[in-house]
Amino acid sequence: MSARTRLVLGLGSLAALGALLVWAVGGLPDFGHPRGPYADLAPRIMLDERHVANAVTGVTFDLRGFDTLGEELILFVAALGAAVLLRAQRTEGEIEAAAADEERRGPGTADALRALGAVLVGPMLLLGIYVVVHGALTPGGGFQGGVLLAGALLLVYAAGQVAAVERVRPVSLVEVTDAVGAAAYTLVAVAGLVFGVAVMDNVLPFGTTGSLLSGGTVPVLSVAVGVEVTAGVTLILSEFVDQMLLRSRRED
């Protein structure tokens, strides 16, 4: 199909789809007035029955905990898939050699940027851990904090320390951590079957609303997801960094 035919066909279909969607918007709930009982019920269940202050984290790890199990396994499989795809056609020891080359060549970034990156890594790690463990209390949770923690590694890379990145993340350790996070979530889900009545049953004591351990399994699952997201995103990012190292080596 020529680009022109495709554009004409595409624009026609887009116009039809757009008209249908605008028509459908008329049937949506009035903006500002959510329909259905869950908008009112979910925060009340979370606060009264689960002692979780952050209703979003509560819904994610308790009411919709089973969906989050699937979501977490999607992340696990995607990190695995990206790693497998990017590692194809690579010979043994090539990455190490490329990293050594990069180190010999010296950093290509400005001193100010490297200093700023080095200064920010510590606070970034602390913020990430804080967001993960306070998921049940304040905005945040395992997913958000995990990405922050993985972002600290990207900061090291942005500061021009490519070789340092290779050293701080032994790939096998990252892979094992990824699997441990996914397994921990699955085990907590199964614990509901062993100690309660159903999978994902919240079997731990709920504690006092506002304390660090309130919410039963909610903070446990939040930490498990935090571990898995940190490792999964680190794995994905570092595989892409490896690609860049290989590329600059082949261009030499």
Place this chain on the structure above:
Amino acid sequence: MLAYLVAVWLLLVGLYGVITSRHLVHLVLCLGVMQASTYVLLLAIGWRAGGAAPIFADIPPNTPVVDPVVQALTLTDVVVEATVVAVLLALTVQAHKRFGTCDPDALGALRG
């Protein structure tokens, strides 16, 4: 109302980008724009006029809040989008290694 139309617009403009794309990275990012429309739609459906954020750390328990269920759905949506983009970009890297181009039109014919 406007928020719903923004969601429709994001979906259409992302799809237009996918159709006319001449580069695989551009195509993946257009897919991201399309997916952003679902975030806007979900959050718009759950918004309550004058509602607070559904986090009862420092507000009285009976305060009207926005719907936390759709916000949790949006969180799932964001995670799935990020992972899909990662896998698609990895595929793009492989396609470029194998065929030496990132133009989707040049990748049309299947080769062994």
